[in-house]
Amino acid sequence: MLDPMGMVEIFRTQVGETPYSKLNPLTKFILFASFIALPLISASLLMQIFSLVAQIPLIILSRSERRVKRSLKASLLFIVILVVLNYLTTHSLEFSLAMVLRLVSMIIASAIFMTGTSPAEIGDLLTKLRIPLQITFSFVIALRFIPVLADDVVMIITSQVSRGYELEKGSFLEKVKRLVPILIPMIIIAIRRGHQLAEALETKAFGATEKRSSYVVYEYGRGDWILLIYAAIIIVVGLMVGTLTPQFQLLPFRY
Amino acid sequence: MLKIEDVTFRYEGSKRPALSEVSLEINRGEFLLIAGLSGSGKSTLLRLLNGLIPHFYRGEMKGRVLVDGVDTREASVAQLSRKVGLVFQNPDNQIVTLRVDREIAFGLENLGLPREEIIERIDEVLKKLGIEHLRKRSTAELSGGEKQLVAIASVLAMRPDVIVLDEPTSELDPFSSARIAKVLGNLNREGVTVIVAEHRLDLFAPKASRMIVISNGRIVREGHPRELLYRGDISLHGVRPPSVVKLARKYGVVEARPLAVGELIVALRRGVRIDRS
Numbered sequence: 415m416l417d418p419m420g421m422v423e424i425f426r427t428q429v430g431e432t433p434y435s436k437l438n439p440l441t442k443f444i445l446f447a448s449f450i451a452l453p454l455i456s457a458s459l460l461m462q463i464f465s466l467v468a469q470i471p472l473i474i475l476s477r478s479e480r481r482v483k484r485s486l487k488a489s490l491l492f493i494v495i496l497v498v499l500n501y502l503t504t505h506s507l508e509f510s511l512a513m514v515l516r517l518v519s520m521i522i523a524s525a526i527f528m529t530g531t532s533p534a535e536i537g538d539l540l541t542k543l544r545i546p547l548q549i550t551f552s553f554v555i556a557l558r559f560i561p562v563l564a565d566d567v568v569m570i571i572t573s574q575v576s577r578g579y580e581l582e583k584g585s586f587l588e589k590v591k592r593l594v595p596i597l598i599p600m601i602i603i604a605i606r607r608g609h610q611l612a613e614a615l616e617t618k619a620f621g622a623t624e625k626r627s628s629y630v631v632y633e634y635g636r637g638d639w640i641l642l643i644y645a646a647i648i649i650v651v652g653l654m655v656g657t658l659t660p661q662f663q664l665l666p667f668r669y
Numbered sequence: 670m671l672k673i674e675d676v677t678f679r680y681e682g683s684k685r686p687a688l689s690e691v692s693l694e695i696n697r698g699e700f701l702l703i704a705g706l707s708g709s710g711k712s713t714l715l716r717l718l719n720g721l722i723p724h725f726y727r728g729e730m731k732g733r734v735l736v737d738g739v740d741t742r743e744a745s746v747a748q749l750s751r752k753v754g755l756v757f758q759n760p761d762n763q764i765v766t767l768r769v770d771r772e773i774a775f776g777l778e779n780l781g782l783p784r785e786e787i788i789e790r791i792d793e794v795l796k797k798l799g800i801e802h803l804r805k806r807s808t809a810e811l812s813g814g815e816k817q818l819v820a821i822a823s824v825l826a827m828r829p830d831v832i833v834l835d836e837p838t839s840e841l842d843p844f845s846s847a848r849i850a851k852v853l854g855n856l857n858r859e860g861v862t863v864i865v866a867e868h869r870l871d872l873f874a875p876k877a878s879r880m881i882v883i884s885n886g887r888i889v890r891e892g893h894p895r896e897l898l899y900r901g902d903i904s905l906h907g908v909r910p911p912s913v914v915k916l917a918r919k920y921g922v923v924e925a926r927p928l929a930v931g932e933l934i935v936a937l938r939r940g941v942r943i944d945r946s
């Protein structure tokens with residue numbers, strides 16, 4: 415019944431290109447920000463239903479219908495529990511439903527953005543948002559070295575285990591102590607890698623000129639304009655929906 | 670074009686100099702092979718050539734290094750990188766981006782080259798190394814040999830006059846190592862000066878036009894690999910001649926001085942023919 419892998423199915427990385435993934439990263443980011451902001455405009459159930467429905471075109475463009483469906487199905491029990499718990503504390507079914515739908519809608523928005531945008535694009539996006547090169551570059555380097563360092567950890571663990579080292583034995587404190595022979599070589603390896611990386615960056619003239627040029631450029635296609643206009647319309651309509659319906663108190667506790 | 674003049678270098682914190690009174694001149698178009706035991710000073714010598722020593726490594730340096738007549742002390746590593754490109758031993762630690770074409774573009778972006786030129790150079794080096802199919806691949810998914818080829822490509826794209834490689838095959842399988850050796854041979858034939866520190870003499874000696882042996886921070890032997898590897902005294906410095914040399918000795922075809930397996934076969938055939946007549 416509870417299927418955690420199914421619940422995170424929606425975040426599984428997309429394989430291949432979709433109309434959504436080909437959009438300008440800035441467009442994707444603006445859409446993402448809009449759909450995070452939309453359910454926050456008001457707490458009404460109508461608002462939450464509207465922000466879910468408004469995401470349908472994006473779900474289709476990112477070809478994630480099946481993933482969304484599977485993930486929702488797997489999370490159904492979880493959603494029901496959340497609604498019930500919410501109802502027990504707030505005594506308002508409508509409010510409880512609205513809060514859970516708000517959560518679902520934000521999860522879908524982040525999932526579409528995260529699975530349809532490559533790490534490199536996120537790095538470029540940060541650059542475009544005028545974040546200093548040192549920070550965006552650190553972000554890309556971190557992503558680049560995660561698989562490398564993960565391999566190192568596996569290598570260290572296997573080589574320690576093959577010497578008769580037991581990782582999983584003893585009390586919690588002992589287990590923590592047992593991590594030391596893994597951590598120390600790990601730190602040494604990471605420092606050495608970092609040093610060699612710095613050497614490589616130096617020989618590739620990193621930071622040598624003020625005016626670094628850019629190989630990757632993103633253009634704005636027709637799809638980008640259409641979706642940006644769509645985002646604007648959604649926000650305007652959302653603001654109208656927000657004023658139309660009676661406001662709920664965010665936490666209507668009764669004393 | 671590269672000139673090391675009586676250089677002694679000691680790393681900060683170590684007692685013994687890593688290099689002692691080294692002098693070496695490297696000319697355009699050469700393929701120089703550097704051999705020597707682990708810790709003999711090969712990497713230190715290579716670091717002198719693009720200014721990592723003295724700019725990046727602290728220590729005490731005597732003598733001077735000239736790149737096209739410019740003292741490396743007077744130029745930055747970035748300036749020198751346009752003349753001398755350095756490829757390191759471990760490809761994982763020198764790849765800094767997430768996609769192959771971006772990796773090759775990286776150094777060129779740092780130099781501030783216009784986008785059209787960057788694209789042109791990416792096309793050129795991918796073709797030169799025969800790895801066009803890797804262009805859009807993620808750098809994390811490449812094999813060790815492919816990573817090293819990409820690392821070489823990213824350095825070549827900066828169009829240095831000299832490409833310097835520090836044990837480029839030590840992390841690679843024999844097949845990929847042979848491919849790297851072949852690529853370097855081709856580049857050298859196209860006019861790029863190649864300097865490589867290597868243990869795999871069997872692969873690199875047949876391509877080299879000159880060879881030096883380093884021991885304890887000093888250049889102890891210098892000459893054509895054919896000459897050095899058949900001299901017999903080379904193993905005194907911990908350099909083991911490739912098996913082709915041993916086989917040539919065993920079958921008595923030393924006069925032909927074969928270095929590659931093909932040359933050995935030719936020499937043996939000739940030997941057989943002489944026996945028959």
Ligand SMILES: Nc1ncnc2c1ncn2[C@@H]1O[C@H](COP(=O)(O)OP(=O)(O)OP(=O)(O)O)[C@@H](O)[C@H]1O
Pocket residue numbers: 680681682683687705706707708709710711712713714726
């Ligand atoms: N960063 C450093 N700091 C201090 N000493 C160093 C440093 N790098 C190298 N050395 C020392 O300098 C000497 C020469 O080292 P070098 O790395 O040049 O040798 P190598 O011939 O490249 O060896 P290998 O084949 O293992 O790569 C060694 O004694 C080494 O311990």
Ligand SMILES: [Mg+2]
Pocket residue numbers: 711712713835836
């Ligand atoms: Mg070395």
